[in-house]
Amino acid sequence: MGHQLAFPMYAVNHADADALRRAVQHLLAARGLAVNDAPGVPETALLAHWQQPDLLLSQTCGYPLVTQLPDVQVVGCFHYAAPGCEGIHYRSVLVTREADKHLTLADFRARRAVCNSPDSQSGYNALRRLLAPVELRDYFAQVTFSGSHRQSLVNITRGEADIAAIDCVTWALLQRHEPTLARGLTVIDRTPLTPGLPLITARETPPEALRTIREALSALVTAPEYRAVCEASLIRGFSAVTRQAYAGLLA
Template identity: 55%
Template sequence: MTKTFSLPMYDINHATTEALTDALVQLLAARGVAARVAWHSDLLPHWRDHDLLLSQTCGYPLVKLLPDVQLVGAFQSSAPGCEGLRYRSWLVVRAEDAALTLADFRGRRAVCNSDDSHSGYNSLRYVVAPLAQQGRFFAETGFSGSHRQSLAALRHQQADIAAIDCITWALLLHNFPEELAGLTIIGETPLCAALPLITAASTDQPTLAALRSALTQLVQDEAYRELCATSLIGGFATPDRAFYDEVLQWEQQAATRGVTAL
């Protein structure tokens, strides 16, 4: 049976993403696992698919919405802002606000990609919580649908600040620097667990082992070194699921300060 997979989370340059997925198809085939790539606009049903072979999700959906999926592992990124299996978000504003600090954005407008995103929502809520008054910090918070659309909202003066995944920022800087024109970084969130690679609860252990073996070869084989470097992938590891508990802890710590939403 041929199962589907995708790598949707850092699909900045689609040609590069397709090259990565094509490489994985070949590596999995060499291990007796038939796979094909399928792209999805609605990711939660994709991640919950009983027959999901492999996908990349965010740590926040993993701990909040996907209790039954199996953790395959996580990529280590070479993007500035990452350390080991951890990444952070940059606090991004327009260049005209470059001299300000996060505290100066009280009563201004935030934009997030979605409320189930760690990098764009949970991390921003965590860093503003100590600054909030009566559970609020921003005057309003909009939702754009993606980090790229959040950056567009900043450029078009539809919002004033956003938390942007540092890997997304680095990929845009390399591939589409015009999308960062007129924007700057004024701060950062702490490091947190890198985006998890997942498979369905129904995936058997030999297939899970094949997935991990294929991903390990992808990051170690000289044949894929340039492809991984272009994708800012520097390694692959298999942390325990408890590695992602801190994502939920950030939500809980903000709640203790009365901040449950942005």
Template identity: 40%
Template sequence: MNWLAALPMYNVTPALAADWRTLLDHVRRHVRPWLEARGDSFEVIHPSTSLTEFWLRGDVLLTQTCGYPLMHALNDRVQLVATPIFSVDGCANGDYRSVLVARKAAGVTSLESSRGLRAAYNSDDSNSGMNLLRHAVAPFANGRAFFASVIETGGHLASLEALLDNRADIAAIDCISFAFVQEYLPALASGVVTIGVTAASPGLPLIASKDVPPDGISAVRIALASVIEEDPPLARRLKLAGFAQRPLDDYSVILDLENDAAQRGYPRLA
């Protein structure tokens, strides 16, 4: 088997994309004995299909998804390997949240005061950009549309660009992505203000195909843990503090947040 690996979720800049590939090179080196014992190989790739298609491939040894598809399209179809712990506020034990940001010129100071403005979100299957924002808005929506309009941008960076280009006023940005933007793309962060944060939920999980045997999962987990000790500068650049072994049931909070919004009469971001 030629096993595949890709970490596509936090490639905020080309330099960070290269660092995530370096992390996968560390993993490859550590799992080599397991691979050689099986006569297998390991290839780091950039997915050429949709991410959902890639996540569901039977030859994926390691990749990263979002908790929302983990609970929906990928439910019981992949294995949870680990949850990264980031050295970012709100990320203890592998949790994360979204930062609510507004276009500076919009003049709002809270989510509640943004009624009637325009929202941007990255994708319908995003926990950070859609689900957490929907949950945050639900108490103020009173079962009706809250925003004048919503646009799907395809990514967190694109959502921030939509705010700067005056195509939207409000967005929810994964706090890890936003921390990377503040450090590496300060011009993109300078045009927005933080008006709050969302509820917390487990962070973006590292997953593997259901076809990876238990000893392969163990080898990958050991390899991931070694990165922090062996390459501290890389860990610092990636804001990685470690990896948690969280049960899949922890991610059910994402469904709870979704259901809470629906029970408040706000099942769709609008």
């Protein structure tokens, strides 16, 4: 029987995300780990997907990892080539309309923020930590949740919100694939670096399978035949890391 494999977090371009999944599926199968050929995971079903006992490999966000997923094992983290990334670390960009490009975050007190989700590191927790100890709801006149980084940008463009923290990898991918979406928007600041989106496997995955997954991901980022697949998804490396790397997200 096969296991679940998905890369749901940066699927801005579905063809590129599917190519990445198929490449990893091939590398795992070559090492004796069968994977189900499953469809994409809807955003509304992500938490259930991450908790499946037959999950072989998926990608989650650091904040739900430390707040809602105590039992999954961390496989590692990709290195991304997007501006703002360094090794396994990434950051968020603070995006607003071009008309507000001269402002700083302090100028947005009592204005409207939009976040993709309350369990997002890049869209919610990163912004929250910038303003701590003040809570978002006390700093901004309004805090809304859009459901996705893409929709947050749409809301700002429409004038329904004034500022958002956007994952820098998502921002780079959207600029590549949907350049009109960023038209009229600008980056006014960046958040501090934090560990990037963790790759995870189920608690039930045995140690030998975990080692095999890490070997396959290392091969993905080094084998010439997968260079185009990685470049399309802005992936340029992989490091094996543990849950401990994400402990600071709760500070």
